[in-house]
Amino acid sequence: MIVPIYVKVSLNLKNKMNKIFTLRSPLYIKYPNGETRVIEEIFQHPEGILYFELFWEKDPRYGIHLIKGKITGDGPWRVGECSFHLLGCNHTHPQMCEMHSFWQQELLQNSSQFRSGDVVKIALEKGAILPDDYPINDKRF
Numbered sequence: 001m002i003v004p005i006y007v008k009v010s011l012n013l014k015n016k017m018n019k020i021f022t023l024r025s026p027l028y029i030k031y032p033n034g035e036t037r038v039i040e041e042i043f044q045h046p047e048g049i050l051y052f053e054l055f056w057e058k059d060p061r062y063g064i065h066l067i068k069g070k071i072t073g074d075g076p077w078r079v080g081e082c083s084f085h086l087l088g089c090n091h092t093h094p095q096m097c098e099m100h101s102f103w104q105q106e107l108l109q110n111s112s113q114f115r116s117g118d119v120v121k122i123a124l125e126k127g128a129i130l131p132d133d134y135p136i137n138d139k140r141f
Contacts, residue, residue, distance in 0.1 A: 019074070019075065020042065020049075020071065020075070020077050020084060021042060021043070021044050021131070022131075023086070025086050025087070026038065026039070026086070026087035026100050027039040027042060027084055027085065027086060027087060028084070028085055028087050028093070028096055029051065029065075029067070029082055029083070029084050029085075030082065030083045030084075030085065031081070031082055032081040032082070036096060037053045037054075037065075038053060038054045038087060038096050038099055038100050038103075039051045039052070039053060039054075039084075040052045040053060040054050040055075040056060040103070040119075041119050041123070042084075043123045043128035043129070043130070044071075044128065044129045044130075044131075045066060045126070045127055045128055045129065046127060046129065047066060047068045047069075047127075048066065048067045048068040048069045048070070048071065048079045048080060049066070049067045049071065049079050049084070050064070050065070050066050050067075050123055050126055050127070050128050051064075051065055051067070052064050052065075052119055052122075052123075053065070054099060054100065054103045055103065057113070057114055057115045060122070064122065064126070066126070067079045067080055067082050068080055069081075069082075087100060
C-alpha cells in the first residue's frame with residue numbers, strides 16, 4: 001500500500017516540474033542582474049533549459065540561450081541564478097507585453113522573415129529533450 005502512494009506523489013511532482021514546458025502562455029526570464037528577456041520557445045535540456053528569445057533569427061548566436069541548473073519551483077521557476085515567469089499582460093509588464101504583441105503581429109504579417117520551422121531542428125541539435133507527444137510531425141514544423 002505504501003509503494004503506490006509514494007509512486008503517485010512522485011509522478012505528481014514530476015508533472016509539476018515539467019509544467020513550464022507545456023504552458024502556452026508567454027514566459028520571460030529574469031537574470032540576476034535584473035535584465036529580462038521575453039521567450040519565444042522553451043525546451044528541456046539535460047543541463048537545464050534551452051530557450052529562444054523573441055526575434056532570435058536576427059542573430060542566433062545571441063538569441064538562443066542555455067541556462068544551466070536544476071529546475072525548481074512551480075511558477076515562478078528557478079534554474080541556476082535565473083527565474084522564469086509568466087508574462088502578465090494586464091499592465092503588469094507593459095514593455096515586454098508590447099514587444100510580445102509586436103512579435104505576434106510581425107509573425108502573422110511577415111512570416112517569411114521568421115525561421116520558426118527551424119526552432120525544433122536547432123533545439124534538437126543543441127541537445128533539447130522533447131516530450132513523446134511533442135507535435136514534431138505537425139505542418140508548422
